[in-house]
Amino acid sequence: MSTTKPLKTLGEDVWRSKMEKVSGELFVLTYGSIVTQLVRDFNQDYAKVNEHLEKMGYNIGTRLIEEFLAKSQMGRCRDFRETGEAIAKVGFKMFLNLVPTVANLSADGRSFSLVFDENPLAEFVELPDDAKRPAGTVVVAPSSSSATGGAAATAGGSAGAAATPLWFSNVLCGVVRGCLEMMQLQVEAYWVSDVLHGDDINEMRVTLIKVLEDEVPAGED
Amino acid sequence: MFLGLWIINKAGGLIFQRDFGESLARLSTNDYLVLAGTFHSVHAIASRISPVPGSSGIETLETDTFTLTCHQTPTGIKFLVVTSPGHANIAGLVRQVYDLYADYVMKNPFYTPEMPVRCEQFDANLLKLVKAVN
Numbered sequence: 001m002s003t004t005k006p007l008k009t010l011g012e013d014v015w016r017s018k019m020e021k022v023s024g025e026l027f028v029l030t031y032g033s034i035v036t037q038l039v040r041d042f043n044q045d046y047a048k049v050n051e052h053l054e055k056m057g058y059n060i061g062t063r064l065i066e067e068f069l070a071k072s073q074m075g076r077c078r079d080f081r082e083t084g085e086a087i088a089k090v091g092f093k094m095f096l097n098l099v100p101t102v103a104n105l106s107a108d109g110r111s112f113s114l115v116f117d118e119n120p121l122a123e124f125v126e127l128p129d130d131a132k133r134p135a136g137t138v139v140v141a142p143s144s145s146s147a148t149g150g151a152a153a154t155a156g157g158s159a160g161a162a163a164t165p166l167w168f169s170n171v172l173c174g175v176v177r178g179c180l181e182m183m184q185l186q187v188e189a190y191w192v193s194d195v196l197h198g199d200d201i202n203e204m205r206v207t208l209i210k211v212l213e214d215e216v217p218a219g220e221d
Numbered sequence: 222m223f224l225g226l227w228i229i230n231k232a233g234g235l236i237f238q239r240d241f242g243e244s245l246a247r248l249s250t251n252d253y254l255v256l257a258g259t260f261h262s263v264h265a266i267a268s269r270i271s272p273v274p275g276s277s278g279i280e281t282l283e284t285d286t287f288t289l290t291c292h293q294t295p296t297g298i299k300f301l302v303v304t305s306p307g308h309a310n311i312a313g314l315v316r317q318v319y320d321l322y323a324d325y326v327m328k329n330p331f332y333t334p335e336m337p338v339r340c341e342q343f344d345a346n347l348l349k350l351v352k353a354v355n
Contacts, residue, residue: 062334067323069294073316076295182296215231217297218265219277 007085010072011093018071019094024120031121035168039131046131047164057174058181065179068094076220080208081105083185084112087176087206096120100204113192114176116202121169125196133165133197141207142190167191169202176206184212222305223354224287226318226347227253230335231297233261237338241351245287245303260301264291290315298322314354321346 005013035053042048068074072090077083084102092098098120104113133139167173173189180187186209193199225245228237235257240247248256264278282289288308292300292315300322302315325343326332332340 063327065296066294066298066319066327069296070316070319070323215297217231217278217293217295219268219293220295 007089008099010074011090011099014071014090014094015097028121028123031171032125035166039166044130046166050164050167050170053167053170054174054177057171057176058178059174060171061175061178061180062182063178064095064175065182068179080109080185081112083180084114084206087179088114091179103203104205106207110208112206114204114206116204119169119195119202121172122194122196122202125168127166127168127196130163131166133194135198139190139192141188141205143188165197167194168196169194173204176204180206181212184215186210186212222308223302223314223351224305225303227257227299227301227303228322228338229257229261229299229301232335233258234335236336239344239347241348242355244305260291261299264293264299292319294319314350317350318347321350 034056035049038049038052039046042052068091071094074086074090077086081102084105088100088102092100092114098116098118100114100116102112103115104111106112167190170191173191176189177187187206188209189204189206191203192205193201193203195202222244223241225240226237227235230236235254238253238257260279268276268278278293279291281291283306285306288304288306288311290302290304290311292302294300300315300318302311302318304311304314308314321343325346326338326340327334329340329342332338
């Protein structure tokens with residue numbers, strides 16, 4: 001059931017006609033209280049909070065994909081770049097009325113960035129200083145930093161600017177990962193910059209790790 | 222007439238089966254499971270042995286007494302919709318069923334994906350859909 005409509009129009013049509021709307025304020029307040037509760041539960045261990053938010057997002061994503069497919073009636077994307085466009089123009093539009101830009105496509109086509117000009121989840125948020133990323137630090141992918149991150153944690157480092165910063169909207173990374181895994185694409189999604197840390201834009205990097213070949217449904221090659 | 226709905230998970234297990242009306246013969250639970258598994262396999266085999274490369278699995282099965290339409294989602298779930306022959310707009314019906322599944326089954330946080338569907342709201346809304354269609 002693929003459509004020949006351009007993605008942007010499809011996203012707008014589905015958003016306008018098929019999606020139930022709720023109060024944005026209620027949504028962001030609920031999300032904010034979830035994050036602060038997690039911070040309290042994990043005693044300001046922001047690495048754990050990030051991980052938990054991502055896990056929650058993953059669970060949401062694995063379920064949300066069915067609604068995405070049912071309402072948008074999209075078929076398969078031809079390449080990973082098109083996947084990024086579909087996520088940005090249709091997915092995010094449908095559920096959050098946001099359209100991030102797809103940017104920084106890597107040379108091998110296995111990586112792209114989603115750049116959000118605005119982030120409604122964080123509209124009223126100000127992070128405490130110890131949750132922010134110090135200016136000038138470079139963000140590496142969690143998979144490559146997990147070894148060093150683990151060492152730093154067990155060395156008894158207390159929460160300070162040197163520890164992991166809090167990625168407030170990390171749930172969105174989980175949602176992207178969950179949705180794509182149900183489409184047989186194993187990806188890694190993480191934030192590289194966040195306005196709450198003082199950067200200009202919110203940028204999420206999505207990298208394809210591998211295609212889960214043995215899970216592809218019969219007849220789709 | 223919308224006669225019946227089967228939902229098969231990624232592994233070929235039957236997770237939902239409901240007949241609407243009296244026209245479909247009742248089988249034992251085990252028979253339904255076996256049939257679902259068989260269909261899952263035959264669906265896959267059909268896409269392989271098709272003379273046309275890049276074919277999908279079985280999409281429609283038409284007989285004198287019923288039409289079976291199979292919609293496989295990109296996530297691997299199959300919706301088997303059984304209708305009377307000559308039922309109009311089966312595609313629309315399938316879409317509505319998929320919408321109901323996305324809403325009342327997937328959004329139920331206590332429902333584990335790939336497990337048998339035991340969601341009252343799904344049943345209730347499905348019956349409403351059946352009444353509207355029939």
